[in-house]
Amino acid sequence: MPHTLVPLPSPPRPGHVPEVCLVAGDAAAAVKVAPLAAAMRARKRVRPVLLACGDQARAAAEVLSGFGLAIDVLVELARDGQPTTCAAAQLLTGLDHAFADRPPDAVVVQGDSATAFSAAMAAFWRQVPVVHLDAGVRSFDLTAPFPQEGHRRLIAQVSSLHLAATPDASANLAQESHGGPKVVTVGSTAVDAGFDALDRYVRHNDERVQAVENAVVAGEVRLALVVLDEARVPDERAAQVLHGIADLVLACPDLEVVLPVARGALRHLAYDMLGRLVRVTITDPLPQPELVCLLSVSAAVVTDSATLAEQAPSFGVPALVLGGEPGTWSEPPALGHPWTAGPDRAAIARIAEKLVLTHVERRCATPTDNPFGDGFAAVRCEQAVQWLLGLRDRPSEFAPRP
Incomplete structure (x- = not known):
């Protein structure tokens, strides 16, 4: 062979x-x-x-x-x-x-x-x-x-x-x-890891994140989880992404955003661009149990992580994966697959808003199998x-x- x-x-x-x-x-x-x-x-x-x-x-x-x-x-x-x-x-x-x-x-x-x-x-x-x-x-x-x-x-x-x-x-x-x-x-195996992490979840160490999760579970707000890796998102592209997240928050009055990010240039930029928005919580990177728990109750996830995109369909959560050239975007090829978009402010805000606003409709539908x-x-x-x-x-x- x-x-x-x-x-x-x-x-x-x-x-x-x-x-x-x-x-x-x-x-x-x-x-x-x-x-x-x-x-x-x-x-x-x-x-x-x-x-x-x-x-x-x-x-x-x-x-x-x-x-x-x-x-x-x-x-x-x-x-x-x-x-x-x-x-x-x-x-x-x-x-x-x-x-x-x-x-x-x-x-x-x-x-x-x-x-x-x-x-x-x-x-x-x-x-x-x-x-x-x-x-x-x-x-x-x-x-x-x-x-x-x-x-x-x-x-x-x-x-x-x-x-x-x-x-x-x-x-x-x-x-x-x-x-x-x-x-x-x-x-x-990312799907296996997600289920395992959720089984190990107890509560969030950051009380602000715990308060957001409590409000989501109570049906008071919706949640968009945003997870970015500084190594994959250069500063000039990160600015477009964060502008899109800001536009999303302003367009959805009942939306909370949680952004776990390591201390560094991306975190400083996030504070500069999103820190004044009361419905945005910027926190340290979350352990797997806390991260997957937030994912499981999210209306949508915006990320550059393939791992999160593969875990999201298990919880009926649509994903927008960031990658490619600015101005490019595409719809999912099949049910459960993520949307994709380059670092373009308008595309990110528009697609993320679409995913968030269809959350109630998806929750009422029959859950689909995770294709991953x-x-x-x-x-x-x-x-x-x-x-x-x-x-x-x-x-x-x-x-x-x-």
């Missing part, structure tokens, strides 16, 4: 429990890796080894600890302003040493970050099977997003097992001749890794209902 180091599943050595290294390079990757690690620990057929690496390794470790998971290996990266190429070389060296010190039977990488690409290459050069979580995501444009689209395609070339979240992602892989049994449609997952993606992923290592039959696949 092409594109694989492991042509067919082969049984492990007698008495040997395979170790599978799960790599998380940032908080977003940690959210998606955590359910798989938990499933492996529960089943005990393979031993998960959690590796946090890169300049955001500490953030990944913090997220994993929220799921009750401790990292086993830490590969930190001190960038100190060095070029991306130098940082990547340093990361490759650290990962290679980690895989040499504790040789894994397989390495799981998630997404399309430089960390995921580096880990995949380090494993490939040591002839360790690579498992790609969230495989098959494509824009079909190597320049957008850059360099993530290139990372996606290159990781696919060295992967022995492709875990695609949706049938569309599997179809994208098929177009690149990655087909057959080594492509498994599993659903998104059913909460059992981690189980399928764990079973697929077992199958790759010769421990069981190939699992059944995720198929969203039309």
Whole structure:
């Protein structure tokens, strides 16, 4: 079979429990890796080894600890302003040493970050099977997003097992001749993480946020959750986004906005542009249980996070995902999928207002299935890794209902 180091599943050595290294390079990757690690620990057929690496390794470790998971290996990266190429070389060296010190039977990488690409290459050069979580995501444009689209395609070339979240992602892989049994449609582990986080929710640490949630639950106001990452939203684009949020608040008298954002340039800009609006609450980044709880009671979510966009349909919440060029926007291709818009003030305000105003109508309708997952993606992923290592039959696949 092409594109694989492991042509067919082969049984492990007698008495040997395979170790599978799960790599998380940032908080977003940690959210998606955590359910798989938990499933492996529960089943005990393979031993998960959690590796946090890169300049955001500490953030990944913090997220994993929220799921009750401790990292086993830490590969930190001190960038100190060095070029991306130098940082990547340093990361490759650290990962290679980690895989040499504790040789894994397989390495799981998630997404399309430089960390995921580096880990995949380090494993490939040591002839360790690579498992790609969230495989098959494509824009079909190597320049957008850059360099993530290139990372996606290159990781696919060295992967022995492709875990695609949706049938569309599997179809994208098929177009690149990655087909057959080594492509498994599993659903998104972000959905699993969302349900798990909601189960762990107790209350909000910020009393202002708790007051907003109480008012939403009482039916007194509606909520728009706005979640932005400064690394993905440059200042000039952030200004357009925040202008659109301000216009949204002014257009909807019963709307509250909660904006969790890290301390930095984006937070200063948010205070400058939204701080005088009484129905906007700017707070520190929220732990997963608090964030998912707010999402579950929102009228709409405006975000640049694919994770939130995949979790939102489970709670009947429409999403507006920010990305692309200014002035561009598009409607969802199917029910449960997000709207998309570039950093354009008018488009963001108009689409978000449309989503918020249809909230009551949606709540009265029959809930629809989440096209991105059913909460059992981690189980399928764990079973697929077992199958790759010769421990069981190939699992059944995720198929969203039309």
